[in-house]
Amino acid sequence: MPSLDDLRKRISSVKSTQKITKAMKMVAAAKLRKAQEMAEKGRPYSDKMDLIIQNLSKAINDPSNAPKLLVGTGEDKTHLCVVMTADRGLCGGFNTNICKLAKKYFDEAIKSSKNLKIITVGTKGLDQLKRDYGQYIIKRINLKDKKKLSFLDAEEIGKQIVELFKNNEFDKCFIFYNKFKNVISQIPQQQQVIPAKVENKNKKDEEVSSYEFEPDEDEILDDLLPKNISTQIFKAFLENSASEQGSRMTAMDNATRNAGDLVDKLTINYNRSRQAAITKELIEIISGAESL
Amino acid sequence: MEKNFNLDIISPESILISEKVNSVTIPSFEGEMTILVDHIPLITFLRPGIIKVEGSKQSQFFAEEGTVEFSNNTLIILSSTITSLENIKNQNISKIIEESKSQLTQDNLSDKAKYILSHKVDTLLKINQ
Numbered sequence: 001m002p003s004l005d006d007l008r009k010r011i012s013s014v015k016s017t018q019k020i021t022k023a024m025k026m027v028a029a030a031k032l033r034k035a036q037e038m039a040e041k042g043r044p045y046s047d048k049m050d051l052i053i054q055n056l057s058k059a060i061n062d063p064s065n066a067p068k069l070l071v072g073t074g075e076d077k078t079h080l081c082v083v084m085t086a087d088r089g090l091c092g093g094f095n096t097n098i099c100k101l102a103k104k105y106f107d108e109a110i111k112s113s114k115n116l117k118i119i120t121v122g123t124k125g126l127d128q129l130k131r132d133y134g135q136y137i138i139k140r141i142n143l144k145d146k147k148k149l150s151f152l153d154a155e156e157i158g159k160q161i162v163e164l165f166k167n168n169e170f171d172k173c174f175i176f177y178n179k180f181k182n183v184i185s186q187i188p189q190q191q192q193v194i195p196a197k198v199e200n201k202n203k204k205d206e207e208v209s210s211y212e213f214e215p216d217e218d219e220i221l222d223d224l225l226p227k228n229i230s231t232q233i234f235k236a237f238l239e240n241s242a243s244e245q246g247s248r249m250t251a252m253d254n255a256t257r258n259a260g261d262l263v264d265k266l267t268i269n270y271n272r273s274r275q276a277a278i279t280k281e282l283i284e285i286i287s288g289a290e291s292l
Numbered sequence: 293m294e295k296n297f298n299l300d301i302i303s304p305e306s307i308l309i310s311e312k313v314n315s316v317t318i319p320s321f322e323g324e325m326t327i328l329v330d331h332i333p334l335i336t337f338l339r340p341g342i343i344k345v346e347g348s349k350q351s352q353f354f355a356e357e358g359t360v361e362f363s364n365n366t367l368i369i370l371s372s373t374i375t376s377l378e379n380i381k382n383q384n385i386s387k388i389i390e391e392s393k394s395q396l397t398q399d400n401l402s403d404k405a406k407y408i409l410s411h412k413v414d415t416l417l418k419i420n421q
Contacts, residue, residue, distance in 0.1 A: 038305070045304045048368050052361050056335060151304045151372045211363070214336040215322055223337045224359055227372075234304055 004277070007270040011263060018259035024090065025252035032183065032245035039180060039238040046235045049228055053196060056221060059211055067218065069162070069225040072195030073171045078115035080170035080194075081105065082161070084177040084236055085125030086244045087144040092251030094178060094186065094244055095124040101188040102176045106133055117170055121157065149237050151230070158230030165194055177236035178243035184250050186243035193232050196225065297329045297365040299345060301353065303374050313347030316367055318360060319411070333363040338371065340412035342419075352377040354419065356412060377419065385420045389413055 002010075053070075060066045083102045085095045102125075109116050119139040120126040126140055141157060143149065161173060173194035178186040213220055299316055301309040317326045319341020327334075338358040345351045358371030392413050396406065 041306045042304050044300075044307055045302045045370060048300070048302060048361075048370055049359070052335060052359060052368070052370070055361070055363075154304075155372070211333045211335055214320060214334065219321075220335055220337055220359075223357075227359070230372075231304065 002273075004270065004273055007266060007273065011266045011270065014259050014262050014266065018256055018263065021252045021255040021259060025249055025256060028091075028245045028249040028252060032242065032249055035238070035242040035245050036180070039242045042235060042238045046231050049224075049231050053224060053228055055211065056217060056224070057196070059213075059217060060221075067221045067225060069165065069194060069229075070196050070221060073168070075171045076114070078117060078170040078172075079109050080117045080119065080161070080164065080173040082119045082121060082157075082173065082175040082233070083125045083129065084175060084233075084240050085120070085122035085128075086240070087123050087142070088244075089124060090251065091244050091248035092254075094247035095122075095128065097186070097188045098176050098178055099125055099128040101190060102129070103132070105174070105176075105190060106136070115170075119157075119161075149234075149241065151234050154234035154237055155230040157233050158226060161194070161229060161233075162226045170194075175233065175236050177240045178247075180239045180242040180246060183246045186247055189239075191232065191236070193229050196228060295329055296347065297367060299347070299367045299369070301343070301345075301369045301371070301374065303370075304372050308353070308374065308376070309345065309351070311347060313345050315346045317342075317344040318369070319343070319355070319415075320360070327362060327367055329365060331362050335359075335361050338369075339408055341415050342377065343369065343374075354380050354415065357408075380419065385416050389416045389420070392416070 057066075057070055060070075081102060083098060085098050089095070106116060106118075116133075116136045118129065118133060118137045119141065120129060120137060121141045121143065123142060123144060126137070130137060139160070143153060146153060164170060165173070172192065175191050175193055177189055177191075179189045181187055296312040296314050299309060299311060299313045300307065315326055315328050317324060319339055320336045321339050322336075324341070325336075336359075338355055338360060340356045341354075343353040343355055345353070353374050353376050355369075355371045355375075356373035358369055358374065360370075361368045392409050395401075396409050396413065401409070
């Protein structure tokens with residue numbers, strides 16, 4: 001049985017933890033609103049970009065001459081995985097969920113004897129992956145110092161990936177991130193960015209062939225495909241940051257509630273021991289008086 | 293007969309314009325072009341320059357690069373480096389010009405990069421006047 005003093009100390013320490021988690025929850029809620037807005041504003045851009053690429057790729061008659069970024073190298077040996085996580089912890093299962101999905105994929109790739117290359121974005125993912133997959137990690141990108149993610153950051157990463165692809169460092173590229181569904185649920189996603197995924201819908205030839213290209217398809221694709229990769233990464237950034245805040249908000253909400261429960265329990269304990277001490281003293285006095 | 297068509301100018305951060313307009317002049321990679329209603333479907337990309345929009349009100353944008361698609365009387369301009377002309381005037385243009393100029397003097401530039409940079413400098417000088 002802890003003494004009254006110990007209990008009192010514990011109660012006040014839990015209370016101050018509760019204050020911290022409550023504040024973190026409120027900060028996350030405010031940041032979430034901003035991040036969600038950004039994610040929503042960024043969607044039209046990537047949607048339209050996708051549409052243009054779909055239209056363009058339908059217009060290509062000769063797949064063997066098409067840019068490799070679109071159709072792939074034709075091989076499936078080396079996979080590049082870009083794992084995007086947060087730079088901060090205390091956000092529930094956010095980082096772990098991405099890493100879990102990524103690890104599952106890594107194990108499969110290793111089993112089917114494919115070469116694996118990993119780029120980590122964000123420090124938390126690196127921490128979780130470096131022990132088991134350290135030898136595969138070729139690049140660590142750290143965005144901790146950035147206050148606000150801009151398209152330029154995404155473009156920088158996109159350029160690095162395209163550069164690697166041009167040096168024939170890999171055949172396929174995937175990005176891992178959390179898709180923001182709503183505040184309480186974020187879904188870890190694996191998305192293929194190289195070769196660009198083109199849905200094979202029924203070709204509407206008459207409509208497509210009437211497009212006029214200036215200068216020509218190849219040059220436009222050369223310009224557009226790297227941009228598309230940056231756009232996808234930027235989209236992942238936005239989804240990720242909204243998910244991170246959402247996840248943190250939920251986690252902190254739970255923590256605050258747990259702390260509340262704990263305080264209640266400790267307070268009952270405290271009151272009981274206090275009462276027990278009083279009763280004990282009374283009994284002592286009464287029995288002392290009786291013996292006289 | 294309606295003489296206008298839809299214009300969407302979209303950057304990764306926001307939608308800058310989404311309205312009906314009469315004509316749009318864009319600095320396409322191979323030269324300026326003006327797009328009017330019922331243009332044939334077109335896909336092209338931009339070099340640095342000024343986008344002029346004429347509709348119920350006129351507006352101008354500066355873009356360094358971008359992708360343009362026109363189909364079914366809808367013009368979509370996607371650009372990550374687009375700003376309206378009023379906004380860019382508040383920024384330090386002379387500094388950007390100096391930077392671009394110093395980049396131009398580097399030796400290892402491809403013809404394409406030179407072409408793009410020289411257009412950037414020209415346009416910015418024009419704005420700065």
